[in-house]
Amino acid sequence: MRTDRVFARLEQEPERPSNLQVPRMSRIRRVLFGMTLVVYAAIVGAVLTTTRLVRLDWQVMLFRPYQEWPEWHAFLDYFVVLGQRGPTAVLVAAWLGWRSWRQRTLRPLLALGVALLLLNVTVGAVKIGLGRLGPHYATSVGSAELFAGGDIFPSGHTANAVVTWGVLAYLATTPSARRVLSVVGAVFALGVGATTVYLGTHWVSDVLLGWAAGLLILLGLPWFEPSIAWAEQWILAHRGRLRERRGLISVPPLSPVAVRAAMAAQRAEAGDPVAPHTGGAGSRAGHGTAARNTDWPHHPARPHTSRSERTPVTPSGSRRPQHPDRAPRTAPLGPSTPRGRASG
Numbered sequence: 001m002r003t004d005r006v007f008a009r010l011e012q013e014p015e016r017p018s019n020l021q022v023p024r025m026s027r028i029r030r031v032l033f034g035m036t037l038v039v040y041a042a043i044v045g046a047v048l049t050t051t052r053l054v055r056l057d058w059q060v061m062l063f064r065p066y067q068e069w070p071e072w073h074a075f076l077d078y079f080v081v082l083g084q085r086g087p088t089a090v091l092v093a094a095w096l097g098w099r100s101w102r103q104r105t106l107r108p109l110l111a112l113g114v115a116l117l118l119l120n121v122t123v124g125a126v127k128i129g130l131g132r133l134g135p136h137y138a139t140s141v142g143s144a145e146l147f148a149g150g151d152i153f154p155s156g157h158t159a160n161a162v163v164t165w166g167v168l169a170y171l172a173t174t175p176s177a178r179r180v181l182s183v184v185g186a187v188f189a190l191g192v193g194a195t196t197v198y199l200g201t202h203w204v205s206d207v208l209l210g211w212a213a214g215l216l217i218l219l220g221l222p223w224f225e226p227s228i229a230w231a232e233q234w235i236l237a238h239r240g241r242l243r244e245r246r247g248l249i250s251v252p253p254l255s256p257v258a259v260r261a262a263m264a265a266q267r268a269e270a271g272d273p274v275a276p277h278t279g280g281a282g283s284r285a286g287h288g289t290a291a292r293n294t295d296w297p298h299h300p301a302r303p304h305t306s307r308s309e310r311t312p313v314t315p316s317g318s319r320r321p322q323h324p325d326r327a328p329r330t331a332p333l334g335p336s337t338p339r340g341r342a343s344g
Contacts, residue, residue, distance in 0.1 A: 044126075095168070096108035
């Protein structure tokens, strides 16, 4: 979709529809955010201290689900793409771009951008900081494989599936649509996380922390709604200034009524005794041509030029056609040609 069409749609009606309600940080959201944060910290602590969670990671890894159920391998190789950041971001951005055009607001696209930015910062920082190796690169059985230069903890596929598909439910405008999209997002998030464990690309603890990381972003997104609203206003205002500098904003033509009113004001200031024509059909019939001529502006008086200063019609300099019995003006006078006849 072209951005010019989206901005043109926004300029038609800058006010948002009345049925769009921005989610707020309610008490329930705060409680859920706090509980999820506690779970997040507990998972990180369990992996750092090499507890039962790490032993569960190794048990599932040595079980090798992809070898126990090989018939699912081909399908799940494609299904896990629903958690990859590139394809899912493009797909969801296209849908939210259409929503932005329909709702005449940039909020859906900006909310997605803020959510993905938070995802990259928070998940990426923990990945680099802990440096955990994946199951295929593990070196010591029973070890947490931390601070070994890896980037597997938490699971980026799982967190991205939670955030990308959860944003659709977050931006839903009706309760029924929110419920349906919440179920769809949960199925995709749970399925992608379980698929990474099946394929052996992530530990179980990676997936658990990825679910918690994505849920924290969705629950805390209302805190960034004022920033999203400010960014939308700034983008539209900046675009308007750029269009003014480039001369892309055209002045709309005046209506005939406005033209006549401006002419009447100019005549009144100049002291013109001729009143503007404002009457109906009877007034038009009484005034005749003078009344019709006052509807349109007159050109200013120009100095009268002599005939010699006017541009001739023909290159020969004469407006009259050549007579067959007359000699042209440029012909020399012969001795037998009378002067009066030659001059015509």
